[in-house]
Amino acid sequence: MPEVPLGDAGTPGAPRVGVVTFPGSLDDRDAAAAVRLAGADPIPLWHGDSDLHGVDAVVLPGGFSYGDYLRAGAIARFSPVVGAVVAAARDGLPVLGICNGFQVLCEAGLLPGALTRNSGLHFICRDQRLRVETSSTAWTSAYTAGEEILIPVKHGEGRYVVDASTLAELTAQDRVVVRYVGGNPNGSVDDIAGVCSENRRVVGLMPHPEHAVEELTGPGTDGLRMFTSVLGDLLRAAL
Template sequence: MTARIGVVTFPGSLDDRDAQRAVRLAGATPVPLWHGETALRGVDAVILPGGFSYGDYLRGGAIARFAPVMETLIDAAKGGLPVLGICNGFQILCESHLLPGVLTRNAHMRFRRRSQRLRVENSATAFTSHFDPGQEIVIPVKNGEGRYVADEHTLDELEGEGRVVFRYLDGNPSGALRDIAGVTNAAGNVVGLMPHPEHAVEALTGASLDGLGMFTSVIAHLGQTAAAGS
């Protein structure tokens, strides 16, 4: 049975259609979800896409965290539903306390857009199983509030538990602490990252195809979960 992956649209989302396309190219069925509704429509996983939800008022993700759809999604994520937050979606996951830390203004106070080399630090999450540990990939980055920040205890905990998922190589575009580009929760079903894998899924855009692995990974994860439960 084809996996159904929900993509939430908030006011100000920019990359929801791109995320839906990436899901389709990976072999799953994208299901649009609206921020103002609480129903998740029986999806098997959810993507919170990039953009500027609610205009990034207060700070990125701070208002979207209280959207009606998040009431349902937070509980579902705590129950094991795979959730991927990309850029603004990562900010929302942190504001929702599904992931630790916070995303702040880039240290150089400029919007940064470029192809970014990353190292996959954790290939055991729901969204990274199709990568090898230590694999280097290229994913576009585009943000003005992408600096990952947390207290030293939290950073040490993330490092010690292997919960840093991606790390910047060849320069840190935001000044993120410890070059962290993405993290996961303890269960490995919730992942957030600032770079945009949905923009690296087909040769048409001129980017690498490295982002596709995140979407095929969750499809494989869902298949394995279904097989284990049958």
């Protein structure tokens, strides 16, 4: 595996959160920084890894994996590391897919639906208000359902689409994690910005929580709680 300087030697006893790097990833280091700020050790995972090296959770970051050839996430879905992530997620490993990571999770079948070209056919980059719809996932337990937060979005293929029966199922099962408020940037059905798996351990969302973790560089710190949420989830599971 190539040298990917995502973290230092680590903190003994701290949870280990894998951060995947694909060819074309842009936000892996930002995700690693968010993991470290939350109190965990970011562990670099390369797209060619078939071993997750004993991590306690995984983040699939944003970017343009494999150049988004064919369509976003379509090639990454067949990488060795995603095969390992899919198997581990089905055994309960917490997984967060951010932007391109969300697209990969949908392509891999861990989350329903698909991400398509924005309705306006333009790349969108702005700070976006969201409403947290559920706090009962591995990645949102530090939020309150109904709370509004501010998280950046930056994508060209972020319009979430899903058939009517699956949408009804997601709604009935409280699996819509976050919705856009104050304007839908991409035309996603029902203003959906993120969803979770049936076991509530896998979450995908188009906004970038790793870009809202420090007052100095982001629009506040609303995104940091997504990373502290999973640490709390891991602690509860260990008790």
